[in-house]
Amino acid sequence: MADAASRLNRLAEQLLGAPLPLRIRAWDGSQAGPPDAPTLVVRNRRAVRRLLWKPGELGLARAWVAGDLDIEGDLYAALETLAGLLWERAEGGRGVTEALRDPDVRAGVRELVRLAGPPLPPAPPREEVRNRRHLHTRRSDKRAISHHYDVGNEFYEIVLGPSMVYSCAYWDAPDATLEAAQHDKLDLVCRKLALAPDQRLLDVGCGWGSLALHAARGYGVRVVGVTLSQEQAGLARKRVADEGLTDRVEIRVQDYRDVTDGPYDAVSSIGMAEHVGDRPYLEYARHLHDLLRPGGRLLNQQIARRPRRDEAAYHVDEFIDAYVFPDGELAPLGTTVTQLERAGFEVRDVESLREHYALTLRHWVANLEADRERAARLAGPGRARVWRLYMAACALSFERNRIGVNQTLAVRTPESGESRTPLRMRTWPA
Structure with a gap:
Protein backbone atom coordinates (compact mmCIF):
# COMPACT_ATOMS: atom_id res chain seq x y z
CA MET A 1 0.00 0.00 0.00
CA ALA A 2 1.23 3.48 -0.84
CA ASP A 3 1.63 6.30 1.69
CA ALA A 4 2.01 4.03 4.72
CA ALA A 5 3.40 6.91 6.78
CA SER A 6 0.19 8.96 6.54
CA ARG A 7 -1.89 5.94 7.51
CA LEU A 8 0.31 5.23 10.53
CA ASN A 9 0.31 8.88 11.54
CA ARG A 10 -3.49 9.07 11.32
CA LEU A 11 -3.98 5.96 13.45
CA ALA A 12 -1.49 7.19 16.07
CA GLU A 13 -3.46 10.43 16.34
CA GLN A 14 -6.70 8.48 16.78
CA LEU A 15 -5.23 6.27 19.50
CA LEU A 16 -3.58 9.13 21.37
CA GLY A 17 -6.34 11.67 20.89
CA ALA A 18 -3.67 14.21 19.88
CA PRO A 19 -1.29 14.82 16.96
CA LEU A 20 1.89 12.74 17.03
CA PRO A 21 4.79 15.23 17.42
CA LEU A 22 7.18 12.90 15.60
CA ARG A 23 7.82 12.53 11.91
CA ILE A 24 7.22 9.06 10.47
CA ARG A 25 9.13 7.55 7.55
CA ALA A 26 7.75 4.21 6.40
CA TRP A 27 9.19 1.31 4.42
CA ASP A 28 7.60 2.57 1.18
CA GLY A 29 9.55 5.84 1.38
CA SER A 30 6.53 7.91 2.40
CA GLN A 31 6.79 10.49 5.19
CA ALA A 32 4.29 12.29 7.41
CA GLY A 33 4.38 14.59 10.41
CA PRO A 34 6.21 17.74 11.49
CA PRO A 35 9.27 18.24 9.24
CA ASP A 36 11.57 19.49 12.02
CA ALA A 37 10.72 16.76 14.56
CA PRO A 38 12.79 13.62 15.25
CA THR A 39 11.90 10.89 12.77
CA LEU A 40 10.47 7.51 13.73
CA VAL A 41 11.69 5.15 11.01
CA VAL A 42 9.35 2.18 10.42
CA ARG A 43 11.63 -0.06 8.36
CA ASN A 44 9.14 -2.80 7.48
CA ARG A 45 5.64 -4.14 8.01
CA ARG A 46 6.96 -6.51 10.65
CA ALA A 47 7.25 -3.54 13.01
CA VAL A 48 3.51 -2.97 12.66
CA ARG A 49 2.77 -6.64 13.30
CA ARG A 50 4.87 -6.53 16.47
CA LEU A 51 2.78 -3.62 17.75
CA LEU A 52 -0.48 -5.34 16.83
CA TRP A 53 0.43 -8.55 18.60
CA LYS A 54 1.90 -6.84 21.66
CA PRO A 55 0.55 -3.28 21.96
CA GLY A 56 2.47 -0.96 24.24
CA GLU A 57 5.98 -0.95 25.59
CA LEU A 58 7.03 -4.55 24.90
CA GLY A 59 5.91 -4.42 21.26
CA LEU A 60 7.85 -1.19 20.74
CA ALA A 61 10.89 -2.71 22.45
CA ARG A 62 10.82 -5.83 20.29
CA ALA A 63 10.60 -3.73 17.13
CA TRP A 64 13.48 -1.53 18.30
CA VAL A 65 15.77 -4.40 19.30
CA ALA A 66 15.10 -6.26 16.05
CA GLY A 67 15.92 -3.13 14.03
CA ASP A 68 12.38 -2.85 12.65
CA LEU A 69 12.09 0.62 14.24
CA ASP A 70 14.71 3.33 14.54
CA ILE A 71 14.95 7.00 15.45
CA GLU A 72 16.77 9.62 13.43
CA GLY A 73 17.55 12.94 15.07
CA ASP A 74 17.61 13.69 18.79
CA LEU A 75 17.10 10.35 20.58
CA TYR A 76 16.32 12.02 23.90
CA ALA A 77 13.72 14.34 22.36
CA ALA A 78 12.04 11.39 20.65
CA LEU A 79 11.99 9.30 23.83
CA GLU A 80 10.67 12.22 25.85
CA THR A 81 7.83 12.61 23.36
CA LEU A 82 7.02 8.90 23.47
CA ALA A 83 7.16 8.88 27.28
CA GLY A 84 4.71 11.76 27.47
CA LEU A 85 2.33 10.21 24.94
CA LEU A 86 2.48 6.57 25.98
CA TRP A 87 3.66 5.89 29.53
CA GLU A 88 2.56 9.07 31.27
CA ARG A 89 -0.69 9.28 29.31
CA ALA A 90 -1.44 5.69 30.30
CA GLU A 91 -0.99 6.63 33.96
CA GLY A 92 -3.34 9.58 33.89
CA GLY A 93 -5.22 9.71 30.61
CA ARG A 94 -7.07 7.58 28.09
CA GLY A 95 -5.62 4.09 27.82
CA VAL A 96 -5.66 1.77 24.83
CA THR A 97 -8.74 -0.11 26.06
CA GLU A 98 -10.75 3.10 26.35
CA ALA A 99 -9.50 4.33 22.99
CA LEU A 100 -10.62 1.13 21.27
CA ARG A 101 -14.24 1.86 22.23
CA ASP A 102 -14.09 4.70 19.70
CA PRO A 103 -15.53 3.51 16.33
CA ASP A 104 -13.01 5.63 14.39
CA VAL A 105 -10.14 4.03 16.28
CA ARG A 106 -11.48 0.53 15.63
CA ALA A 107 -11.73 1.34 11.93
CA GLY A 108 -8.15 2.60 12.02
CA VAL A 109 -6.97 -0.62 13.66
CA ARG A 110 -8.67 -2.67 10.96
CA GLU A 111 -6.84 -0.58 8.37
CA LEU A 112 -3.59 -1.15 10.27
CA VAL A 113 -4.17 -4.91 10.19
CA ARG A 114 -4.50 -4.76 6.41
CA LEU A 115 -1.40 -2.59 6.20
CA ALA A 116 0.68 -4.97 8.32
CA GLY A 117 0.45 -7.88 5.93
CA PRO A 118 0.23 -11.59 6.90
CA PRO A 119 -1.20 -11.78 10.44
CA LEU A 120 1.55 -13.96 11.89
CA PRO A 121 3.21 -12.93 15.18
CA PRO A 122 6.94 -12.32 14.60
CA ALA A 123 9.24 -14.25 16.91
CA PRO A 124 10.71 -12.08 19.69
CA PRO A 125 14.36 -11.06 19.19
CA ARG A 126 16.85 -13.58 20.54
CA GLU A 127 18.04 -11.03 23.13
CA GLU A 128 14.73 -11.34 25.00
CA VAL A 129 14.66 -13.35 28.21
CA ARG A 130 11.51 -15.45 28.54
CA ASN A 131 9.80 -17.30 31.39
CA ARG A 132 10.72 -14.61 33.92
CA ARG A 133 9.26 -15.63 37.27
CA HIS A 134 11.28 -13.59 39.78
CA LEU A 135 12.22 -16.62 41.87
CA HIS A 136 15.50 -15.15 43.15
CA THR A 137 17.05 -18.54 43.80
Missing part, protein backbone atom coordinates in the same frame (compact mmCIF):
# COMPACT_ATOMS: atom_id res chain seq x y z
CA ARG A 138 20.82 -18.83 43.60
CA ARG A 139 20.48 -20.44 40.18
CA SER A 140 18.02 -17.90 38.73
CA ASP A 141 20.00 -14.95 40.11
CA LYS A 142 23.21 -16.29 38.57
CA ARG A 143 21.44 -16.71 35.22
CA ALA A 144 20.03 -13.17 35.37
CA ILE A 145 23.40 -11.66 36.28
CA SER A 146 25.09 -13.57 33.47
CA HIS A 147 22.53 -12.23 30.98
CA HIS A 148 23.33 -8.65 31.88
CA TYR A 149 27.02 -8.64 32.78
CA ASP A 150 28.56 -11.41 30.67
CA VAL A 151 28.07 -9.38 27.49
CA GLY A 152 31.81 -8.97 27.08
CA ASN A 153 34.33 -6.88 28.97
CA GLU A 154 35.40 -5.04 25.81
CA PHE A 155 31.81 -3.91 25.23
CA TYR A 156 31.62 -2.51 28.76
CA GLU A 157 34.97 -0.78 28.31
CA ILE A 158 33.42 1.16 25.42
CA VAL A 159 30.39 2.19 27.48
CA LEU A 160 31.97 2.83 30.88
CA GLY A 161 35.38 4.12 29.90
CA PRO A 162 38.65 3.36 31.72
CA SER A 163 37.12 3.51 35.22
CA MET A 164 34.99 0.38 34.57
CA VAL A 165 32.49 1.61 37.17
CA TYR A 166 28.92 0.57 36.36
CA SER A 167 27.01 2.72 38.81
CA CYS A 168 26.14 6.36 39.37
CA ALA A 169 29.10 8.75 39.34
CA TYR A 170 29.42 11.73 41.71
CA TRP A 171 29.72 15.01 39.82
CA ASP A 172 31.36 18.17 41.05
CA ALA A 173 30.09 20.07 37.98
CA PRO A 174 28.18 19.09 34.80
CA ASP A 175 31.27 19.72 32.65
CA ALA A 176 33.54 17.44 34.71
CA THR A 177 34.88 14.29 33.10
CA LEU A 178 33.28 10.90 33.67
CA GLU A 179 36.58 9.55 35.00
CA ALA A 180 36.86 12.31 37.59
CA ALA A 181 33.23 11.85 38.66
CA GLN A 182 33.66 8.09 39.07
CA HIS A 183 36.87 8.59 41.08
CA ASP A 184 35.00 10.99 43.35
CA LYS A 185 32.15 8.48 43.80
CA LEU A 186 34.52 5.68 44.79
CA ASP A 187 36.23 7.99 47.27
CA LEU A 188 32.89 9.16 48.66
CA VAL A 189 31.95 5.55 49.39
CA CYS A 190 35.25 4.94 51.17
CA ARG A 191 34.91 8.09 53.27
CA LYS A 192 31.33 7.32 54.24
CA LEU A 193 32.47 3.88 55.38
CA ALA A 194 35.29 5.54 57.40
CA LEU A 195 37.80 3.03 56.05
CA ALA A 196 41.15 2.74 57.83
CA PRO A 197 44.30 0.67 57.19
CA ASP A 198 43.99 -3.10 57.69
CA GLN A 199 40.24 -3.05 58.12
CA ARG A 200 38.23 -5.69 56.24
CA LEU A 201 35.81 -4.52 53.52
CA LEU A 202 33.27 -6.76 51.80
CA ASP A 203 32.24 -5.39 48.38
CA VAL A 204 28.98 -7.10 47.41
CA GLY A 205 28.52 -7.09 43.64
CA CYS A 206 32.10 -5.94 43.08
CA GLY A 207 31.85 -5.68 39.30
CA TRP A 208 35.24 -5.30 37.63
CA GLY A 209 36.93 -4.49 40.94
CA SER A 210 37.15 -0.70 40.73
CA LEU A 211 35.98 0.03 44.28
CA ALA A 212 38.07 -2.81 45.72
CA LEU A 213 41.17 -1.43 44.01
CA HIS A 214 40.43 2.15 45.11
CA ALA A 215 39.88 1.11 48.74
CA ALA A 216 42.98 -1.09 48.92
CA ARG A 217 45.21 1.39 47.12
CA GLY A 218 44.02 4.57 48.83
CA TYR A 219 42.91 3.39 52.27
CA GLY A 220 45.04 0.31 52.94
CA VAL A 221 42.12 -1.99 53.64
CA ARG A 222 41.85 -5.70 52.87
CA VAL A 223 38.98 -6.35 50.47
CA VAL A 224 36.87 -9.33 49.53
CA GLY A 225 34.83 -8.65 46.39
CA VAL A 226 32.06 -11.03 45.32
CA THR A 227 30.27 -11.24 41.98
CA LEU A 228 28.22 -13.85 40.11
CA SER A 229 29.75 -12.89 36.76
CA GLN A 230 32.67 -14.99 35.54
CA GLU A 231 33.71 -12.32 33.03
CA GLN A 232 33.73 -9.59 35.66
CA ALA A 233 35.74 -11.70 38.06
CA GLY A 234 38.32 -12.59 35.40
CA LEU A 235 39.04 -8.97 34.52
CA ALA A 236 38.90 -7.84 38.17
CA ARG A 237 41.53 -10.41 39.14
CA LYS A 238 43.77 -9.31 36.28
CA ARG A 239 43.46 -5.67 37.36
CA VAL A 240 44.31 -6.61 40.94
CA ALA A 241 47.38 -8.55 39.81
CA ASP A 242 48.50 -5.75 37.49
CA GLU A 243 48.47 -3.32 40.42
CA GLY A 244 50.32 -5.72 42.71
CA LEU A 245 47.47 -5.90 45.21
CA THR A 246 46.83 -9.66 45.37
CA ASP A 247 47.83 -9.62 49.05
CA ARG A 248 45.10 -7.04 49.74
CA VAL A 249 42.24 -7.89 47.37
CA GLU A 250 40.46 -11.20 46.83
CA ILE A 251 37.84 -11.52 44.07
CA ARG A 252 35.38 -14.40 44.36
CA VAL A 253 32.65 -15.76 42.11
CA GLN A 254 30.22 -16.21 44.97
CA ASP A 255 26.63 -15.48 45.95
CA TYR A 256 26.44 -12.93 48.76
CA ARG A 257 24.29 -15.43 50.69
CA ASP A 258 27.24 -17.83 50.78
CA VAL A 259 29.69 -15.37 52.35
CA THR A 260 30.27 -16.61 55.90
CA ASP A 261 33.77 -15.39 56.80
CA GLY A 262 32.84 -12.31 58.80
CA PRO A 263 33.14 -10.18 60.74
CA TYR A 264 33.89 -7.32 58.39
CA ASP A 265 34.50 -3.73 59.41
CA ALA A 266 32.52 -2.40 56.46
CA VAL A 267 30.26 -3.61 53.64
CA SER A 268 29.66 -1.82 50.35
CA SER A 269 26.76 -2.71 48.08
CA ILE A 270 26.82 -0.34 45.13
CA GLY A 271 24.17 -0.88 42.47
CA MET A 272 23.65 -4.52 43.45
CA ALA A 273 20.55 -4.48 45.66
CA GLU A 274 18.24 -3.88 42.67
CA HIS A 275 18.91 -7.54 41.76
CA VAL A 276 17.94 -8.90 45.19
CA GLY A 277 14.16 -8.76 44.80
CA ASP A 278 11.34 -7.67 47.07
CA ARG A 279 10.74 -10.93 48.91
CA PRO A 280 14.39 -11.80 49.70
CA TYR A 281 15.35 -8.22 50.63
CA LEU A 282 14.99 -8.65 54.38
CA GLU A 283 17.17 -11.77 54.20
CA TYR A 284 19.75 -9.76 52.25
CA ALA A 285 19.78 -6.98 54.84
CA ARG A 286 19.98 -9.39 57.78
CA HIS A 287 22.85 -11.32 56.21
CA LEU A 288 24.90 -8.17 55.65
CA HIS A 289 24.09 -7.03 59.20
CA ASP A 290 25.34 -10.34 60.60
CA LEU A 291 28.58 -10.12 58.58
CA LEU A 292 29.49 -6.78 60.20
CA ARG A 293 31.22 -6.36 63.52
CA PRO A 294 29.38 -4.17 66.07
CA GLY A 295 29.95 -0.58 64.97
CA GLY A 296 30.55 -1.64 61.37
CA ARG A 297 29.02 0.31 58.50
CA LEU A 298 27.04 -0.59 55.39
CA LEU A 299 26.90 1.75 52.38
CA ASN A 300 23.98 0.69 50.19
CA GLN A 301 23.60 2.54 46.86
CA GLN A 302 20.34 1.58 45.16
CA ILE A 303 17.95 2.82 42.48
CA ALA A 304 14.47 3.55 43.83
CA ARG A 305 11.10 3.88 42.15
CA ARG A 306 8.44 6.29 43.29
CA PRO A 307 5.65 4.88 45.50
CA ARG A 308 2.28 4.17 43.88
CA ARG A 309 -1.11 4.88 45.38
CA ASP A 310 -1.97 1.25 44.76
CA GLU A 311 1.21 -0.73 45.43
CA ALA A 312 -0.58 -4.00 44.66
CA ALA A 313 -1.06 -2.82 41.07
CA TYR A 314 2.63 -2.12 40.52
CA HIS A 315 4.37 -4.19 37.84
CA VAL A 316 7.96 -4.17 36.63
CA ASP A 317 9.00 -2.39 33.46
CA GLU A 318 8.39 -4.84 30.61
CA PHE A 319 11.31 -3.71 28.47
CA ILE A 320 13.83 -3.67 31.33
CA ASP A 321 12.62 -7.04 32.61
CA ALA A 322 12.73 -8.71 29.21
CA TYR A 323 15.98 -7.30 27.84
CA VAL A 324 18.09 -5.61 30.49
CA PHE A 325 17.71 -6.76 34.11
CA PRO A 326 15.74 -10.02 34.26
CA ASP A 327 14.35 -10.46 37.77
CA GLY A 328 15.36 -6.93 38.76
CA GLU A 329 12.92 -5.19 41.10
CA LEU A 330 12.85 -1.58 42.29
CA ALA A 331 11.42 -0.54 45.65
CA PRO A 332 10.58 2.91 47.04
CA LEU A 333 13.24 4.45 49.27
CA GLY A 334 10.98 4.21 52.31
CA THR A 335 10.61 0.47 51.85
CA THR A 336 14.38 0.01 51.65
CA VAL A 337 15.02 2.04 54.79
CA THR A 338 12.32 0.09 56.65
CA GLN A 339 13.81 -3.26 55.64
CA LEU A 340 17.30 -2.18 56.73
CA GLU A 341 15.92 -1.12 60.10
CA ARG A 342 13.98 -4.36 60.47
CA ALA A 343 17.24 -6.22 59.90
CA GLY A 344 18.78 -4.44 62.90
CA PHE A 345 20.59 -1.55 61.21
CA GLU A 346 20.52 2.02 62.41
CA VAL A 347 20.14 4.20 59.32
CA ARG A 348 22.35 7.26 59.81
CA ASP A 349 22.26 9.04 56.48
CA VAL A 350 20.48 9.01 53.12
CA GLU A 351 21.76 11.04 50.15
CA SER A 352 19.93 11.32 46.86
CA LEU A 353 22.08 11.26 43.71
CA ARG A 354 19.26 11.41 41.17
CA GLU A 355 20.72 14.17 38.98
CA HIS A 356 24.14 12.52 39.19
CA TYR A 357 22.81 9.32 37.61
CA ALA A 358 21.16 11.23 34.76
CA LEU A 359 24.53 12.84 33.92
CA THR A 360 26.30 9.49 34.18
CA LEU A 361 23.89 7.79 31.80
CA ARG A 362 24.18 10.56 29.21
CA HIS A 363 27.96 10.07 29.21
CA TRP A 364 27.55 6.30 28.80
CA VAL A 365 25.19 6.83 25.85
CA ALA A 366 27.68 9.23 24.28
CA ASN A 367 30.46 6.66 24.71
CA LEU A 368 28.34 3.98 23.04
CA GLU A 369 27.30 6.23 20.15
CA ALA A 370 30.90 7.32 19.56
CA ASP A 371 31.95 3.69 18.96
CA ARG A 372 28.62 2.17 17.92
CA GLU A 373 29.90 -0.05 15.11
CA ARG A 374 32.55 -1.71 17.27
CA ALA A 375 30.05 -2.15 20.11
CA ALA A 376 27.66 -3.88 17.72
CA ARG A 377 30.43 -6.21 16.53
CA LEU A 378 31.36 -7.13 20.09
CA ALA A 379 27.92 -7.61 21.63
CA GLY A 380 25.73 -8.02 18.54
CA PRO A 381 23.57 -5.32 16.91
CA GLY A 382 20.48 -6.19 18.97
CA ARG A 383 22.27 -6.04 22.31
CA ALA A 384 23.93 -2.74 21.41
CA ARG A 385 20.49 -1.33 20.53
CA VAL A 386 19.12 -2.57 23.87
CA TRP A 387 21.83 -0.77 25.82
CA ARG A 388 21.46 2.48 23.86
CA LEU A 389 17.70 2.56 24.40
CA TYR A 390 17.70 1.57 28.06
CA MET A 391 20.45 4.01 29.07
CA ALA A 392 18.88 6.94 27.23
CA ALA A 393 15.41 6.13 28.60
CA CYS A 394 16.77 5.78 32.13
CA ALA A 395 18.55 9.14 31.86
CA LEU A 396 15.20 10.75 31.10
CA SER A 397 13.52 8.82 33.92
CA PHE A 398 16.02 10.22 36.43
CA GLU A 399 15.65 13.73 35.00
CA ARG A 400 11.84 13.53 35.18
CA ASN A 401 11.92 12.18 38.77
CA ARG A 402 10.26 8.92 37.75
CA ILE A 403 13.07 7.05 39.50
CA GLY A 404 15.85 8.06 41.89
CA VAL A 405 19.04 6.66 43.37
CA ASN A 406 20.19 6.90 46.98
CA GLN A 407 23.22 6.17 49.09
CA THR A 408 22.06 4.88 52.47
CA LEU A 409 24.58 4.66 55.29
CA ALA A 410 23.58 2.17 57.97
CA VAL A 411 25.41 1.04 61.11
CA ARG A 412 25.33 -2.14 63.13
CA THR A 413 25.12 -0.12 66.31
CA PRO A 414 26.52 -1.89 69.42
CA GLU A 415 24.18 -2.70 72.29
CA SER A 416 25.77 0.14 74.23
CA GLY A 417 24.32 2.54 71.65
CA GLU A 418 27.73 4.06 70.91
CA SER A 419 27.68 4.74 67.16
CA ARG A 420 31.21 6.17 66.81
CA THR A 421 29.93 8.52 64.12
CA PRO A 422 30.86 12.21 64.06
CA LEU A 423 28.32 14.77 65.22
CA ARG A 424 28.41 16.39 61.78
CA MET A 425 28.02 13.40 59.49
CA ARG A 426 28.09 15.24 56.18
CA THR A 427 31.69 16.32 56.66
CA TRP A 428 32.69 12.71 55.82
CA PRO A 429 36.15 13.01 57.41
CA ALA A 430 38.96 10.95 55.88
